[in-house]
Amino acid sequence: MASSRELATPGGGSGFWPIFRSLRSALTSRALPVVAVLLGILAIWYLGAVWLNAPFAYDVAARSDTELSFAELLSQTMSQQRPVLPAPHQVAAEMWKTVVEIAPTSKRSLLYHSGVTLSSTLLGFVLGTTLGVVLAIGIVHSRVLDRSLMPWIITSQTIPILAIAPMIIVIFASQGITGLLPKAFISMYLSFFPVAVGMVKGLRSPDAMHLDLMRTYNSSRLQTLLKLRLPAAMPFLFASMKVGVAISLVGAIIGELPTGAVAGLGARLLAGSYYGQTVQIWSALMTAALLAAVLVILIDIASRAVTSRMGVR
Amino acid sequence: MSTDAVLWTGLIVWALAFAANLGLSRIDAKGGAKRSIDLLIPILFGIGLLALWEGLTRGLGVPTVILPPPSMIWDQITSSVPTLWADFKQTYLKAVIAGYLMGCGAGFVVAILVDRSPFLRAGLLPVGNLVSALPIIGIAPIMVMWFGFDWPSKAAVVVVMTFFPMLVNTLAGLTAAGRMERDLMATYAASYWQTLFSLRLPAAMPFIFNALKINSTLALIGAIVAEFFGTPIVGMGFRISTEVGRMNVDMVWAEIFVAAIAGSLSYGLLALAERAVTFWHPSNRSARA
Numbered sequence: 001m002a003s004s005r006e007l008a009t010p011g012g013g014s015g016f017w018p019i020f021r022s023l024r025s026a027l028t029s030r031a032l033p034v035v036a037v038l039l040g041i042l043a044i045w046y047l048g049a050v051w052l053n054a055p056f057a058y059d060v061a062a063r064s065d066t067e068l069s070f071a072e073l074l075s076q077t078m079s080q081q082r083p084v085l086p087a088p089h090q091v092a093a094e095m096w097k098t099v100v101e102i103a104p105t106s107k108r109s110l111l112y113h114s115g116v117t118l119s120s121t122l123l124g125f126v127l128g129t130t131l132g133v134v135l136a137i138g139i140v141h142s143r144v145l146d147r148s149l150m151p152w153i154i155t156s157q158t159i160p161i162l163a164i165a166p167m168i169i170v171i172f173a174s175q176g177i178t179g180l181l182p183k184a185f186i187s188m189y190l191s192f193f194p195v196a197v198g199m200v201k202g203l204r205s206p207d208a209m210h211l212d213l214m215r216t217y218n219s220s221r222l223q224t225l226l227k228l229r230l231p232a233a234m235p236f237l238f239a240s241m242k243v244g245v246a247i248s249l250v251g252a253i254i255g256e257l258p259t260g261a262v263a264g265l266g267a268r269l270l271a272g273s274y275y276g277q278t279v280q281i282w283s284a285l286m287t288a289a290l291l292a293a294v295l296v297i298l299i300d301i302a303s304r305a306v307t308s309r310m311g312v313r
Numbered sequence: 314m315s316t317d318a319v320l321w322t323g324l325i326v327w328a329l330a331f332a333a334n335l336g337l338s339r340i341d342a343k344g345g346a347k348r349s350i351d352l353l354i355p356i357l358f359g360i361g362l363l364a365l366w367e368g369l370t371r372g373l374g375v376p377t378v379i380l381p382p383p384s385m386i387w388d389q390i391t392s393s394v395p396t397l398w399a400d401f402k403q404t405y406l407k408a409v410i411a412g413y414l415m416g417c418g419a420g421f422v423v424a425i426l427v428d429r430s431p432f433l434r435a436g437l438l439p440v441g442n443l444v445s446a447l448p449i450i451g452i453a454p455i456m457v458m459w460f461g462f463d464w465p466s467k468a469a470v471v472v473v474m475t476f477f478p479m480l481v482n483t484l485a486g487l488t489a490a491g492r493m494e495r496d497l498m499a500t501y502a503a504s505y506w507q508t509l510f511s512l513r514l515p516a517a518m519p520f521i522f523n524a525l526k527i528n529s530t531l532a533l534i535g536a537i538v539a540e541f542f543g544t545p546i547v548g549m550g551f552r553i554s555t556e557v558g559r560m561n562v563d564m565v566w567a568e569i570f571v572a573a574i575a576g577s578l579s580y581g582l583l584a585l586a587e588r589a590v591t592f593w594h595p596s597n598r599s600a601r602a
Contacts, residue, residue: 033436041440084459147338148331151358158573160530162450163537163550167557167565171379246446253448257541265451273454273542281454289447296446 045088052084053077086279094283107263110287116264117252118291120180124187125248129241131188132195139196140203140229141221153196161189165254183255183264190251191244195237202236203229231310238303245295253288265291316372323368330361381563389563390570396552397571404549405575407464408536412471417528419472420479421521425509427480428487441481449474453539462543470539475528482524486517519594522587529579533572 050073057076061068068076078087086094095110104111135153138145161168165186172182206228214224256266265288272281334357337350363383369375370382377385390397427433453470460466490513498508540550549568556564 029435033432033434034439035436037433037436037440144335147335151355155358155362158577159569160534160537160572160576162534163572164553164565164569166541166554167562170557170560171562174378242446246448250448250450253451254538269451269454270542273457276458278455278458285448285451285455288451292447293443296443 042088045085049083049085049087050074050077053080056080056084082276082278084278086282090279091282091286094279095286098283099287110265110268110283113263113265113268113284114287114291117249117256117266117288120183120255120264121187121245121248121252121295123180124184124189124251125191125245127184128188128191128244128248129195132192132240132244133199133237135192135196136199136203137225139200141225150200153193156189157193161186162251162254165251166257169255183252186255187248187251191248194240194243194247198236198240198243199233202233205236206232234306234310235303238299238306241303242296242299245299246292249288249292249295316374320368320372323364323366323372326364327361327368330357330364333357334361378560378562381566385563386566386570390567393564393567397567399547400549400552400568401571401575403464403545403547404467404536404540405533408467408539408548409471409532411464412468412536413475413528413532415468416472416475416532417479417525420476420524421483423476424480424483424487428484434484438481438484441477441484445477445481449477450535450538453535454542456539457543462545464548467536467539467544467548471532471535474531474535478527478531479521479524482520482527483517486520487513489513489520490516515591515593518587518591522583522591526580526583526587529583530576533576533579537572 054073054077057068057073057080060076077083078090080086083090098108098110102109104115106112135149139149140146168186169182172178172185203225210228210232211224214228219227253264253266253269256264257270265284268284269281272278272284334354337354337357340350366380367382367384370377370380427437450470452473453466456466456469456473460469494512494516495508498512503511537550537553540548541554544551549572553565553568556562556568
């Protein structure tokens with residue numbers, strides 16, 4: 001009772017408990033459910049691994065005329081060379097082996113492949129974001145550009161670019177352009193659209209009142225853009241960038257499929273599917289997922305930093 | 314016609330269409346006239362685009378491997394209707410529609426179930442948001458191993474791709490009904506299911522249709538890309554990857570045409586359905602007035 005009264009008085013207490021308490025409430029209200037859901041997914045994954053790999057284990061046992069106890073069945077479903085569904089720890093072990101134990105310069109290192117994919121993702125993403133922002137600024141300021149560019153931007157997205165990624169790569173290759181650029185082009189094509197559409201919305205988001213205020217200050221269009229429109233568009237920009245970076249990564253991975261499976265996470269997926277190396281496919285997939293998560297989280301952190309600097313809570 | 318004439322005709326038609334559009338967009342029309350102008354602008358834009366494309370590719374002698382002119386693509390479409398139809402049936406009518414219905418349905422049902430537990434909702438929303446951003450398309454090789462080369466493996470990819478956007482959007486939509494409206498339902502002594510069906514689901518419809526629209530494009534792309542990892546000798550993705558290998562780019566463009574038409578039509582149908590279902594929403598009310 002004494003401690004709770006101590007907390008109730010402002011400025012009272014040691015200063016440690018309130019922090020601990022807010023931390024604990026943040027943990028229980030936010031982190032705990034997420035952790036529980038993740039653990040649930042992990043449990044389902046293990047059950048699925050046992051269930052899907054059991055037929056093969058029974059098959060092996062039947063051929064060697066042995067009976068499987070339940071414990072043996074469990075351990076065998078978790079340690080097959082080419083399981084139907086690898087258990088999470090098998091994937092983790094493969095990732096540990098290919099990320100940490102093998103030198104990043106080796107072609108068997110996942111770090112090397114991630115680097116290849118990441119470089120074209122980021123190049124395409126930066127180009128796409130820049131293009132999207134520039135287009136949006138043009139569209140917001142010019143009625144002619146608005147009428148003439150917007151239909152082109154929308155038309156451009158009716159072409160399922162991911163579906164024709166192989167053609168893009170082959171066409172670029174026929175012109176002697178290979179490597180980073182064709183993949184970055186696909187990423188750019190995919191990521192400029194959400195940024196352009198989001199930024200048009202964002203640059204138009206300031207109130208008429210605020211725009212009028214800028215006019216009474218006799219500010220130029222550039223000043224209005226820099227001091228009012230761009231700051232107002234920041235939340236829209238970051239939301240679109242999250243979509244854009246995720247889709248850039250997908251574009252880069254799909255772009256690696258037809259390159260003859262040389263390098264990159266997409267090539268790793270394709271090679272794994274050719275040779276039935278399920279553990280390799282899953283580890284490439286998990287790496288891609290981690291990469292996407294890290295990119296999205298980085299943008300989220302940047303977004304929080306920028307918006308808190310701007311005074312948004 | 315000489316190549317120069319083709320080039321200039323294309324450029325002039327495009328410029329005329331463009332100028333007409335700029336003029337049309339300045340007219341402040343009301344009612345029926347406004348509707349016909351709204352229809353005319355995209356048609357003129359399309360005609361201008363095709364003329365420009367035809368004029369540039371033929372006039373400048375662009376190699377057909379890089380970009381074939383639309384007339385050549387149209388010839389290819391009309392001469393290979395049976396192949397295109399077979400591919401469309403395999404990829405769209407079987408894989409996409411089956412996967413789309415199962416994925417969206419499962420996402421919706423799971424969202425309704427999860428919504429009863431605030432703990433699960435708090436856990437699933439961030440996880441689902443993150444999973445929606447992941448390159449899920451990468452599971453295609455695994456699904457091909459599990460479900461074989463035919464369409465069920467493609468449908469499975471579509472199911473996984475469409476599940477999470479639907480789950481996240483429905484969960485978000487179910488919280489859209491306001492406190493006041495819920496209190497009103499409570500004063501009516503409405504049961505959980507009555508509140509769900511007459512208040513919360515209708516309020517969630519804009520979110521659900523948002524997911525349905527996102528998923529309609531995701532589903533088509535997922536099914537086509539999944540075919541790159543192994544397929545019987547029919548299907549849009551199969552056709553695209555083999556014809557690229559044979560440098561038959563006009564056939565690839567024919568498939569792209571079919572894909573674009575199918576994608577736009579399903580998107581348009583969803584938009585119409587959304588208008589009919591969410592007629593009460595401010596964005597639709599103002600469009601009618």
